[in-house]
Amino acid sequence: MLKVFLKKWIFLFIIIIFDLIIALRTSIEFFHFFFWFLISVVTISLAWLTVEYFGTKLSLTRRSIATIEEGDILEIETVISNNGFLPIINFVLEDRLTFAISQEREKRFLLEYLGPRSTLNLKYRCLCLRRGRYEIGPFSIYLFDPWGLFFLKKTLFLYSELYVYPPTFNIPKFPQLVKGVAPWFGIGTSRVSGDEEEFYGITEYRRGDPYKKIHWFSTARKNILIVKQFQHQAFFRATIIFNLNKDKNFGEGKESVAEYTIKIAASVAKYFIERNVSLGLIAHIGEIVHIPFNKGAEHLEDIFRALTIAQAESRISLDELFQEFAPYIPNDSSLIVIMLDQDWEFLPAMLSLKARNISLVPLILIASSFLHPSEKQKIIKYPEMELPQGFDFAPIFFSCGDNLEQDFIK
Known part of the structure; x- marks a missing residue:
């Protein structure tokens, strides 16, 4: 907005200066008249803006849901109320949508008239393309003079918290879990x-x-x-564990190891909670996240919020994370490990849980499939890995670009 008006101000200033110089050097009345006319226009414009800025009392209310899934469209309703005694003519309302792409981050509306003691409802929508926690806002109001020469900006620091949850997919079937005592x-x-x-x-x-x-x-x-x-009372308990190691986050953007890991974790968590499984979460996302066992929609919200802000910032190995939290994994339960095939060497250590009747379900991402063709010799989709002795379950493998729903059927 400032760049557009700066050109106007420079042009207006040049005209006034040139007109003043000509008026002082000549006796032509037109230039004297035109100079004072321009000065009057500027004075009236600034006076108009001053009265409008201090004489209007605007209040705004933003209504939207607090949580949404990545890839969905967020609908927002904003109520503008003019509580002052003066009307507002030709103003622009701007709402900063921090979750949107850069080209759509500033949502602007040109409003021609808002009478005194009146309200106006605006409805707009925007696509949520990336998971994360966002603060929508603030509002900015641009007031203009009648000739569009000047503007004043009024900022209303009204924020709305938004969690864009990671996307999920349907899981057709899942390996049998171990029953515990409720x-x-x-x-x-x-x-x-x-x-x-x-x-x-x-x-x-x-x-x-x-x-x-x-x-x-x-x-x-x-x-x-x-x-x-x-x-x-026999019921199921399951623990999801994963480690978002910064040095092993192969791929870019949504086609990265971290995003696939989070998407799988969110889908598995949703699958379990919908089936009344008591679920816990252990993860390292730059900091340790440990969500104790629980059930229900509120518990799923807690897990989703943790996954929403997760980043590949861990500097420890999956084995270190497992060794620290193994005592917290209850007997007669299941452990779902989301891991890279490069971490296969840590799997035998987890088999010690079998003595406590803890079943192990490895969900394995193939690291090579996330690399650019120039960075790898060959993509191994389902490598032949020698299963440790006593390991009685076939792992589920995932590659970059897979239909993850179908991977659970294979």
Whole structure:
């Protein structure tokens, strides 16, 4: 905006100076009149802008969802309210969309008129092309004089937080997980030693019920024998672990190891949560992220938010990450490892988890497929890797450009 008006100001200044010089050197009345006419126009324009700038009271409200998936279109509604006693004529509203591409980052609207004590609704949309956490805003309002010679900019520091989640894909099937014992939380929780029964509730005593299961507090209140009920509770627990090593982030942009890793992790997390699997996350993304086990939509949101801001900034190996967090992986559960084929050497160390009835599901990215043809001799799509002794599951391999959904069917 400033570049456009700077040319106008320079041109206007040159005209005024030349007209003044000619008026002083000649006695032609036209040049005197034209000089004072230009001065009057400039004075009126600046006075107009001053009154409009200080005499108007604008308030803006931006409405949009706080989370969206990469590749989706974000719809935004902005409500402009003129709470002042003066109308606003010919002004521009600009909203800074930090998540958009550079050419569409400043969304501008030319508005001809907004009366006093009135409101105006604007609806616009923009494509979210890259995951991340963004602050939409601020608003900028450009006020103009009637002749379009000058402008004043008013900034309203109104921000909206937006999380652009990584894209996900449908997983048709997933390897069988190991069942665990579900803890039952609440008052009066009890555990029968040596089995997988969990406290469920209370009911009236029936012949044959063991006396050790009598609920004495309820028996005293109801004056009849009440026993505790138990049920078998077997459920699934899974841990996703990955390491975004900076030196091994092959590829560029969306076709990089980090982006594929995050996309796979997000899709697997969504798959598990939708099937009521208790899920945990361990990752190194420049800093360690450890999200404890939980279920439900809110837990999935927490995982997605962590994946949204993840960057390939780790300086440690996958083995170092595993060794530090192996004690936190619960018995009778499953460990999903998203890794490069270059990290295959670390896999035997993870087999020690089998003694704790922890199944291992490796999801392996083929590093060579992310390299430029000039950087590699040959692309090995599914390399023949010797599986360690005791390893009873075939890994799932992914290459750059694959249909990831189909990779889970192979």
